[in-house]
Amino acid sequence: MERKPDNCRVEDALGILVGKWKPVILLYLLQEGTKRFSELKRNMPGITQKMLTKQLRELEDEDIIARVVYPQVPPKVEYSMTEYGRSLEPILEAMHEWGAKHTEHKMEKQQNQLKSSS
Amino acid sequence: MERKPDNCRVEDALGILVGKWKPVILLYLLQEGTKRFSELKRNMPGITQKMLTKQLRELEDEDIIARVVYPQVPPKVEYSMTEYGRSLEPILEAMHEWGAKHTEHKMEKQQNQLKSSS
């Protein structure tokens, strides 16, 4: 598998993860399994319906999540990871771990700067 | 290490990788080692000086890459991955692999849609 700049496929993976709420949505569905629209919304404080809908549609278009509509009143729609979407889990986990370490790293750096300037 | 939505650190890692040229820059430095500004520019067809400078500064601010200035005329500036930056390599590799498989996946999907519509 080539990794040269002129054949870089990192962007393709990145494109799917990028979006202010996508990582949270994915991690949540991975952990909790199938969820309704309203449950997702309740769990992401601050997200608007428009945004949630948009992010879900984009993930659905990439086959990362599945959307099941129950034809009833009131409507019920459930979202869940696809088999394929689950292949992203190791990457998400790795990024979470790395991200956690990185915030530590940055805090240490700040501490050192404070020390040297005092 | 908690991965709950309210403690999601994926964004922190994502923030560093996001930027139109960052993945390419990182992969390039990872493979080729230390490079000059002009070499980087030559290797990223289409990037402007402003953009290259900006992306490099952002990566430098996060301690992912190191910037060494040689005080001479004409100026010479070298960029390289830091020890710390190298810890991103597995993630970058994983995303590249996944991205490559994903473009395959999308092509298969398109094929199937063509078949079923004919």
Add this chain to the structure above:
DNA sequence: CTGTATCCTGATCGATACTG
């Protein structure tokens, strides 16, 4: 050679209101 400084455009995000 290695940058900064301006200005501009399009995409993304968000607040709000409305609907089957």
Add this chain to the structure above:
DNA sequence: CAGTATCGATCAGGATACAG
């Protein structure tokens, strides 16, 4: 309940010109 429509703000990205 689960959306869609509209409008405005913000921001990343890019073209271009200039500078140490």
